[in-house]
Amino acid sequence: MLDEEILQLLRESPSSFLSGEEISRRLDVSRTAVWKRIEHLRTVGYEIEASTRKGYRLIRSPDLLTPSEVRPFLGTKWMGTTIHHFHLIDSTNSKAYELALNGAEEGEVVIAESQKKGRGRLGRQWLSPLFSNLYLSVILRPEIPPYQASLVTLMAAVATADAIRKFSGLEPLIKWPNDILLKTKKVAGLLNEIHSEMDRIHFMILGIGVNLNMDRKMFSKEIREGATSLKIEMGQSISRKAFLQCLLQELEKWYEIFLKEGALPVLKTWRELAQIKGRPVKVTSFGETLVGVAIDVDPDGALILKTEQGERKRVVAGDVEYQAKNVVL
Numbered sequence: 152m153l154d155e156e157i158l159q160l161l162r163e164s165p166s167s168f169l170s171g172e173e174i175s176r177r178l179d180v181s182r183t184a185v186w187k188r189i190e191h192l193r194t195v196g197y198e199i200e201a202s203t204r205k206g207y208r209l210i211r212s213p214d215l216l217t218p219s220e221v222r223p224f225l226g227t228k229w230m231g232t233t234i235h236h237f238h239l240i241d242s243t244n245s246k247a248y249e250l251a252l253n254g255a256e257e258g259e260v261v262i263a264e265s266q267k268k269g270r271g272r273l274g275r276q277w278l279s280p281l282f283s284n285l286y287l288s289v290i291l292r293p294e295i296p297p298y299q300a301s302l303v304t305l306m307a308a309v310a311t312a313d314a315i316r317k318f319s320g321l322e323p324l325i326k327w328p329n330d331i332l333l334k335t336k337k338v339a340g341l342l343n344e345i346h347s348e349m350d351r352i353h354f355m356i357l358g359i360g361v362n363l364n365m366d367r368k369m370f371s372k373e374i375r376e377g378a379t380s381l382k383i384e385m386g387q388s389i390s391r392k393a394f395l396q397c398l399l400q401e402l403e404k405w406y407e408i409f410l411k412e413g414a415l416p417v418l419k420t421w422r423e424l425a426q427i428k429g430r431p432v433k434v435t436s437f438g439e440t441l442v443g444v445a446i447d448v449d450p451d452g453a454l455i456l457k458t459e460q461g462e463r464k465r466v467v468a469g470d471v472e473y474q475a476k477n478v479v480l
């Protein structure tokens with residue numbers, strides 16, 4: 152907290168020095184405490200010039216995702232107004248769930264610089280090295296029945312893909328239900344969790360992981376072939392702050408569209424971004440494997456496919472692999 156307050160003061164006078172005495176007086180702490188925090192801020196990447204007579208001046212901030220770094224630039228109306236930031240955490244989803252159980256409001260966001268136990272779908276692990284990528288969880292409290300929760304999941308996939316499209320100028324593809332691919336490789340994934348009773352959602356957690364600054368060698372051997380990052384695809388380092396801004400703006404926009412206009416615009420854009428019609432797919436769902444051709448997503452977000460045996464199947468949860476070439480339906 153003191154760090155944030157010191158940074159706030161230094162940011163207020165970007166071109167002039169602020170004396171240690173002035174900072175200690177305004178924050179009501181000792182000059183030694185100020186000096187110690189300045190030293191700490193330097194170790195986490197802030198470039199702060201110090202002059203014995205004049206005091207301190209902030210030269211450059213690192214690409215950290217702390218509330219004071221992020222909030223002034225977000226440009227959202229309500230999403231991310233409260234940011235819970237962690238250097239290292241088990242999983243932002245677990246933390247957001249805990250906060251939501253304790254009354255956290257819609258739009259509160261949990262962000263971590265790294266995760267010890269980043270969770271992927273179907274019990275998988277999500278690689279979460281320090282300062283490289285985006286790991287965030289958003290708390291939502293939509294007033295919809297639980298069977299419509301998968302539409303919020305599709306909405307989040309649309310928002311994430313749209314953010315990637317706008318930020319990079321590349322053409323992301325959504326793989327059902329909510330993987331985001333760039334040139335067939337996964338760049339982002341969503342793990343959405345729900346807390347509800349039979350006819351009412353208490354809250355949803357949208358957990359979003361986007362590979363921003365991963366180099367190829369940073370991926371484990373097992374996933375290297377199928378994974379990518381924006382840095383790899385764009386050939387340049389990515390400002391996590393700038394991408395976060397873009398992502399939260401898209402999420403806020405798409406969630407409001409969903410609440411005001413319902414599922415139709417979300418499904419329309421999901422279909423454009425997923426190009427699923429006619430794709431030969433192999434689907435694993437609750438231990439069963441289905442091979443066939445994808446037909447569509449239905450209004451509840453379930454995948455509809457025609458199996459090799461000619462049966463029409465509806466899949467509500469599972470994993471999809473794309474097979475060879477498309478079929479014209």
Ligand code: BTN
Nearest residue numbers: 242244270271272340341358360
């Ligand atoms: C997947 O594609 O399997 C989903 C990956 C979701 C990863 C994100 S990172 C932030 C949030 N916290 C987690 O533990 N998981 C999600």
